[in-house]
Amino acid sequence: MLALIEIHNCQLPCSVGVYEKEKRGKCTLSLSLSASVDISQAVASDSINDTVDYDRMVAACTSIAKTKHYHLLETLAHALIKELFNQFPQIKGLKIHLKKPHAIVNAEYSSVFLELSR
Numbered sequence: 001m002l003a004l005i006e007i008h009n010c011q012l013p014c015s016v017g018v019y020e021k022e023k024r025g026k027c028t029l030s031l032s033l034s035a036s037v038d039i040s041q042a043v044a045s046d047s048i049n050d051t052v053d054y055d056r057m058v059a060a061c062t063s064i065a066k067t068k069h070y071h072l073l074e075t076l077a078h079a080l081i082k083e084l085f086n087q088f089p090q091i092k093g094l095k096i097h098l099k100k101p102h103a104i105v106n107a108e109y110s111s112v113f114l115e116l117s118r
Contacts, residue, residue, distance in 0.1 A: 003039045014065035036093035073112040093117035
């Protein structure tokens with residue numbers, strides 16, 4: 001049995017960008033994700049140990065985002081998906097949307113949307 005578990009507009013501090021001014025400072029991205037999760041065990045047990053823990057998902061994303069400077073949002077999005085797949089075997093597919101506010105003059109944000117399945 002599959003369900004979609006979603007997190008919307010989580011603030012993700014990180015260092016990302018190709019320009020020198022971006023490399024010198026931190027920024028805060030907006031992270032939204034949608035995970036296709038097998039909830040068969042969780043429904044039967046009513047235990048958080050049999051599903052994905054939202055707090056652990058956000059902690060994993062925060063940890064990956066803080067590990068190093070990323071030049072591209074695409075690279076960070078891929079790293080986040082790889083880590084979530086590693087930590088949560090119940091996840092069958094994942095969509096990640098990263099928004100970088102004010103990355104472009106006269107634009108609210110630029111963003112990357114990445115979707116992977118296993």
